[in-house]
Amino acid sequence: MQKHPCHSTTSVTFPSSPSTNAASEPEPKKPKMDYSASLKIRAILSDEKINPIPLAKVYITKIMDRRESKNLITRLPPLPSYLSHLKRIRMKDNELYIVLAPLNPDDAKEEILQSLVEQKDIYKGIQLGGSSVEVVDVSARPPLSRSQFDEVAPLWPVTFNPDKILEKLLMENSGFSEGEINEIGSNVEHLMKTSEGGEALPACLIYDPVSKEILICTNGLSNDVLPLRHAVTMAVDSVAQLQGGSPLQKTEVHNFLLPVDTVPKAVSSRPRREHSDYLCTGLDVYLSHEPCLMCTCTLLHSRANRVFFVNKTKFGALESVCKFHCLPNINHRFSVFHIELS
Ligand SMILES: [Zn+2]
Helix, strand or coil: CCECCHHHCCCECCCCCCCCCCCCCCCCCCCCCCHHHHEEEEECCCHHHHCCCCEEEEEEEEECCHHHHHHHHHHCCCCCHHHCCECCEEEECCEEEEEEEECCCCCCHHHHHHHHHCCCCCCCCECCCCCCCEEEEEECCCCCCHHHHHHHCCCCCECCCCCHHHHHHCCHHHHCCHHHHHHHHHHHHHHHHHHHHCCCCCEEEEEECCCCEEEEEEECCCCCCCHHHCHHHHHHHHHHHHCCCCCHHHCCCHHHHCCECCCCCCCCCCCCCCCCCCCCCCCEEEEEECCCHHHHHHHHHCCCCEEEEEECCCCCCCCCCCCHHHCCCCCCCCEEEEEEEC
């Protein structure tokens, strides 16, 4: 059973916006939303995992003497390492074909052919004369997903090692089970109610998927002002409180600038499980709005486990401007999911 400590819900102290309705006219109640049923969860993956694979061009020709096939593979100069995913020989229409070399746009085909003909011993058994050498498109890099493999394999055979984790992330709702979707939906409901309660201010919820406990759910200031008061910064600071820290709470401007109560009152004190744990090791972070670059760095440095966000933002660093978590040189990997509410 998921614990939702009611005292972790924030209380907004901003004055209400002037209403155009007469005070006596109650606003119509919004129909209750079933968050779990309306979620669409999409993993934010690197472009190379989801985009079509670029193509390269290579020279191929027919093997006339099949007895030479095995020898050819050892005799021919190896393909460059960036094409090592290509199978060297393929069968098509009951004929064997072999990749001779990559096409360099600066090389004239006639010169290439001439150089091959001059090396008869190496290319013994291959048809090299006339128009027998063709230029064909092949995959320029190894396919990462099954759909990429299905796309390029008909061009020329390639090696492919299926990635079970990636295939799951590419499934509907990123492969989350019904139970997981219910858990995510419950957290999103809590998050969005906090955000809407804060006059649509961005909200951040930090959740421990092991203890099933919300550690903090707080609003922050709008993403275009005061980065130190963004929801992520304040929520991570509150997690620090649970672990005996909290640099922000000690600043003089803290009380003046905070629009909300960010004091975490989670049941658990959430001691770090391991000495090497960071503030958010193993914790999931839910965001009503895609975070800015600084908040994304906060998520990285605090070692968040998974990040779920609802609304894309103009300067969001998880998909809109860049996919920060997919950059090659960052020192921590975390999964990111976009949640669409229909
Ligand atoms: Zn931010």
